[in-house]
Every structure is written in C-alpha cells, then in structure tokens.
Amino acid sequence: MRKLSFLFLLGIIGCSKSPQGTQFLFALESPGTYSVQMRDDVGEFLVLDTLELTGNDAFTVQFDTTRIISFLPIEGELPVIHAVVGPNSKKLTISKSGFISGDAENNWLGAQRKMQLDLISFTDSMDLLRSHYSDSTSFVGLEALNASYYAYADAYRQRILDSLETHPERLSNLLTIYHRIGTQPALDYAVDRELLQNMYQQLRSTYPGSPDVTTYAMWLAKYEEMLSFTNEVEAAQAKFQPGHPFPELKLETPEGQSVHIKRMSLDNHVIAVWASWCSGCRNELRATADKGKSEDWIYLSIDGLPQQRSPLAEWYGAIKEDKLGGTHLSDLMGSRSSIISGLGITELPVYFKVKDGLIVSRASSIETLN
Numbered sequence: 001m002r003k004l005s006f007l008f009l010l011g012i013i014g015c016s017k018s019p020q021g022t023q024f025l026f027a028l029e030s031p032g033t034y035s036v037q038m039r040d041d042v043g044e045f046l047v048l049d050t051l052e053l054t055g056n057d058a059f060t061v062q063f064d065t066t067r068i069i070s071f072l073p074i075e076g077e078l079p080v081i082h083a084v085v086g087p088n089s090k091k092l093t094i095s096k097s098g099f100i101s102g103d104a105e106n107n108w109l110g111a112q113r114k115m116q117l118d119l120i121s122f123t124d125s126m127d128l129l130r131s132h133y134s135d136s137t138s139f140v141g142l143e144a145l146n147a148s149y150y151a152y153a154d155a156y157r158q159r160i161l162d163s164l165e166t167h168p169e170r171l172s173n174l175l176t177i178y179h180r181i182g183t184q185p186a187l188d189y190a191v192d193r194e195l196l197q198n199m200y201q202q203l204r205s206t207y208p209g210s211p212d213v214t215t216y217a218m219w220l221a222k223y224e225e226m227l228s229f230t231n232e233v234e235a236a237q238a239k240f241q242p243g244h245p246f247p248e249l250k251l252e253t254p255e256g257q258s259v260h261i262k263r264m265s266l267d268n269h270v271i272a273v274w275a276s277w278c279s280g281c282r283n284e285l286r287a288t289a290d291k292g293k294s295e296d297w298i299y300l301s302i303d304g305l306p307q308q309r310s311p312l313a314e315w316y317g318a319i320k321e322d323k324l325g326g327t328h329l330s331d332l333m334g335s336r337s338s339i340i341s342g343l344g345i346t347e348l349p350v351y352f353k354v355k356d357g358l359i360v361s362r363a364s365s366i367e368t369l370n
Helices: 104-131 142-166 171-178 189-206 211-239 279-290 311-321 338-343
Strands: 022-026 032-039 045-053 058-061 067-075 081-085 091-094 249-252 258-261 268-274 298-301 327-330 350-355 358-363
Touching (some): 081 091, 249 327, 249 338, 258 327
Antiparallel strands (some): 032 067, 268 350
C-alpha cells in the first residue's frame, strides 16, 4: 500500500485506529498508477500527486472544503474514478468493477458511471445489429431499432434531469454536464437553463467556497454568452432578408485599415460572406473570379481565432491564391464575428445583393442569387 503525500493541500492520516478525514478503500485487483487531480480556485486542473495501487489499497485524505477529486489512470488497466470529498465524507469504497459508493454524493457518481457503461454497451449492440444488413434501409425493423435507441436516450437524459430537479444541491451533479449520448451532450443549456441555473444557486449555498462551484459558474457564464449570441444570430437572420436595409458594419482590411460599411454607399453591390477554410465557398468564388464577374464585390470573411492558428495569414493567403478582387473585410473574430451576429449567418457561403442600401436578394449560392 502506498499513501499519497499532498503536501500542504490536504492532510494524510496514517493507519490510526480512528482516522479523521475521508478514507478510500480500493477493491480494484489490477495494479497501476493514478494521477490524482482537482480544480484550483480559478478552475484549472491541479495535479496533487500520483497514487500507486498494488491491490486492495486504502488511504485517507482530508479537505476543509468539499470538492471533486479525480483519479486518472496513467499506468495499468484502471478505471477513471471521480469522488466528492469534504469535511463530512467519511468512508468511500471503489468496487472491483470501479464503482464508487459510500454516501449520497458518491453513490450518484457510481450510478453515473454505470449509466455511461450501459449506454456504450447498448449502442454497441445497436451497431452490431445494423452491421448484419448490407443495406439497412431494407431492414423492416430499422425504424423499431431507431425508436429503441431514442427511447433509451430519452430515459438516460430524464434520469439526469430527475437528479438535477430533486437534488440540485449535489456536487456530483456537475459531472452530468460532461455526459454525451452519441455525439450530443445529454444536457442542452438552451432547454435546461432553468434547472442548471437553479443548481448553481443551491450549490453555492450548500458548498460555499468550493472551487468546483466556482468553475461551474464560469461554465454557466460561457453558455449564457453562447445562448445570447445564438439568439442574436437567429434574430438577425430573420431580420436581414430582402426588403430590409443592409446593416452598417465596422471591419478591417487585411492590411489593418478600418472600414465603415455605410448602408447608403451600397448602391448596387454583391456582398459575399465566406471563410478561407470553407472549401465550398472558395470553389464557387474562384470560379466566379475566373469569369471576371466579381471585381467590385465586397467579401466579408469570418476567419478568426480560436478556430484557426493564423487567421490573418490564412485569410490573406486564400485571397491571393484564389485571385479574388474586390474589397475584403473581416474582424477576425471567427465564430464570434460581428458579421455572423450582424447578418444572421448560420451557413456558408451567403450572398447578398444590395441596391440603394436595401437587400434585394439573399442566397446560399451565386446561381440562386442571380
């Protein structure tokens, strides 16, 4: 048995008869090594130490603030383990199968891991059934197979929602925001916003000072901003249609010159919204440029950080490589570009034909625009 030495971050109690703090009992039979991590006060992961397991290990830790610690395997066939540890947690057990238990918080963590493994097994079985049919569209049971998957996914999601609604004060609920069903998150902030915001209020009251609650507040702020931006984009998409004045935008050229697009200056223009990484955009724009039909166009690029490492270079390089004339503008803000929010861009490319400051056509292809 090897005990952790977390320096000043927590106290390690040896083999005293009445240990203080939280005692971990590992029933894992496979040897290996864990990296033990937790979040610091600014939400970054902090590596506390490494823990070597030789079989049926036990150790005790002590925190004065309730938090989530994670055991991430770095050697051996060990499961990922998360635990809620604090002044009130006493004895936690990790079973041979890697499920944690010991109190309400950690029982729910163990249940979450079981849910995730069961979902993987169920999805694999669905994929196996589909693999037996070379043309699955001819399989008369395909609709029933899909219905079974959706019903399972709905039940999985509902189990999480039940916990958020009935026990919003549980720190272990924070791990549910990382659950995925297929490629989609189990929780949808736009749909579940009220539950998630209420959970924060309850956690802040139950676990004041917990770094994990602070991190959750940062997560909420990020998704609140994303939701606000999405709503802004949808409103702009509905607004800037044929018959509506084209909005005024302040952008820059590749050389850094500031340009203010004034509505009344657009007497008879085509405006293309594109990006250097959009191959469909570039193919169409290149073909149009080769025909000499776009010399007076205005090109609005949504290149930018953090999607691209060198957005200015990639933007400028695409302009030169594709021999695009006209006026080129961007704010290099990527997915948070004012072009996206200002014009309601949800796909690329998008073309506008503007006469006397009014949008007369909005299309996703040059052919449709004309």
